[in-house]
Amino acid sequence: MNSADLASLETRGDLAYRSILTYGRLEGKWYKPWEVFSADINGWPGDWEGRIILALTLMAQATHRPPAFLDDILAACPAHFNDKGYFGQICRPGLVHEQQLSGHSWFLRGLVEYYRWKKDESVRAMIETVARNLLLPAQDNYACYPIDPADRQAARENPTAWELSHFQSKSKTHAETVDTGCGFIMLDGATAAYELLGWPELKELIGVMIDRFRQIDLAATHVQTHATLTATRGILRFYELTGERGYLELGRSIYDLYRTTAWTEHYCNYNWFGQPRWTEPCAIIDSYIVSTWLWRLTAESRYLEDAHHIYYNGIAHAHRASGCFGTDYCLGARDPFLRPKTYEVYWCCTMRGGELFEKAHEFCYFTDGDVLTFAQYHDWTGTVGFASGEVRLRMDTGYPYDGTVRLSVSASASRAKHRLRFFAPPWTRPQACVVKLNGAKTASALRDGFIECETALAAGDRLELDMGVFFRAVDTVNASSLAGCHSFRHGPMILATDTGEELYVGRDAVFEPEPSGRARYRFKETQIVFAPINDTENLTLADHNRQALFRADDGRFALKY
DSSP states (O other), X not given: OEEOOGGGOEEOHHHHHHHHHHHHHTTSGGGSHHHHTTOOOSSOTTHHHHHHHHHHHHHHHHHOOOOSSHHHHHHHGGGGOOTTSSSSOOOOTTOEEHHHHHHHHHHHHHHHHHHHHHOOHHHHHHHHHXXXXXXXXXXXXXXXXXXXXXXXXXXXXXXXXXXXXOOBOOBTTBOOBOOTTGGGGHHHHHHHHHHHHOOHHHHHHHHHHHHHHHTSOTTTTTOBHHHHHHHHHHHHHHXXXXXXXXXXXXXXXXXXXXXXXXXXXXXXXXXXXXBXXXXXXXXXXXXXXXXXXXXXHHOOHHHHHHHHHIIIIIIHHHBBTTSOBOOBOOTTTSOSEEOBSSSOOTTTHHHHHHHHHHHHHHTTOEEETTEEEEOSOOOEEEEEEETTEEEEEEEEEOTTTSOEEEEEEEEEOOOSEEEEEEEOOTTXXXXXOOEEETTEEEOOEEETTEEEEEEEOOTXXXXXXXXXXXXXXXXOSSTTSOTTOEEEEETTEEEEEEOSSOOOOOTTOOEXXXXXXXXXXXXXXXTEEEEETTOGGGOBOTTOOEEOOBOSSOOOOOOOO
């Protein structure tokens, strides 16, 4: 399936608002050309530079607004390279620096996306130089990446092949940590470079990297989940480039391990396997992309359900009122409250927001011949390219607050019948859904989690449906979360209440919808209001303290923060 054509796509509503909010933040203090090259003080060469180039390149294409400083940043890069044409130190022969490789993955991604957009040959030359001088020489190092704890300790005491990620604290609220496994973030940049360049030696290197990565016991080694999920994106890209099914199965197994062992109750990550200290939007964004990607590759709707949960809960809460992204405590790991830890992670996560919102634009629809699939719902207008011709469409939706979807056709060069597929997740009522074409009921069926109908799309046509969304209680999703707890949901959205004290609410509690129509509910016994954690009218502030998990009795949670 092909994703949406960004060149003709214009979004409105929540997605447009969030995108512009973040785009503006990405041209703020930390992302000016005179700041970018001196901002990193923790030894991640190429990381800051790569992330902002990638973010601005993608946001420009999604929003159709030229970035203010991107060209200046790109033009300044060569002046900051070492003699071999990349950022940071030149290691002695046989030694590689894990954080340098990790950072240059983002640099390669940014350059590749910019080259695909602008076809600038000087940018392609930078890609080739980094691949040839930094990446390819690391093949033997990746083959012996230390995965046993004793080997890792030896490598720290006497680096011979790897200078591993070092302990560091990046802000006043960021405890001293080490990003175990971050060298495999380079699978994302390496596969992007291979997709562009097609070098056989890059393919060989990537095979070595993946073989070593699959040998790591991710949970026992406490590998960083951001590194894991970014590596998984590289593995899935490599599957698409090679067609070797083993890579798809590896990507599935890694993602399933993540979602069953390192998920919070609001669909964010434990920053390391087995260590629920805080979340990290970099990983949350990766999980959104990976889950949607896995759905596209497998047609299994469970992955798409995950993507909706991640977007409307984890991502939405991590997205702050200023447009930045920040970390939260791990809901459900130790207590029932959802609150920020580091309000903004400007050195990495805010920049990842650029790729997030570009992907949300891409995922507005998918085409395959004359089949049009709606996997996620946003307000947009765009020209959809079918095998039989182009059709100009407008989507208006009330999702996730209600299940209404309306399609309007303003122009059509296609006379063929099209199969339209609308994702109907488990929190909707597709069996009761009536699809109307120009006000009259038209035949539809529920297949594999999608409401399907067949129709020509002529100028002036209007298609309408209402899948409905409903209120419900859901038990905790992670087996290691607090026992006996549940959350309340409206559609995919978790509901929470601002409170300083624990509130005890059973699954069968009576709630009354407020007339606002924004999925707000009043708990009848106390008149306390429960509202979605994703609402743009109530974006996360630094002092937010929302209770999102509940149980009926007054047993005390163990508060450990």
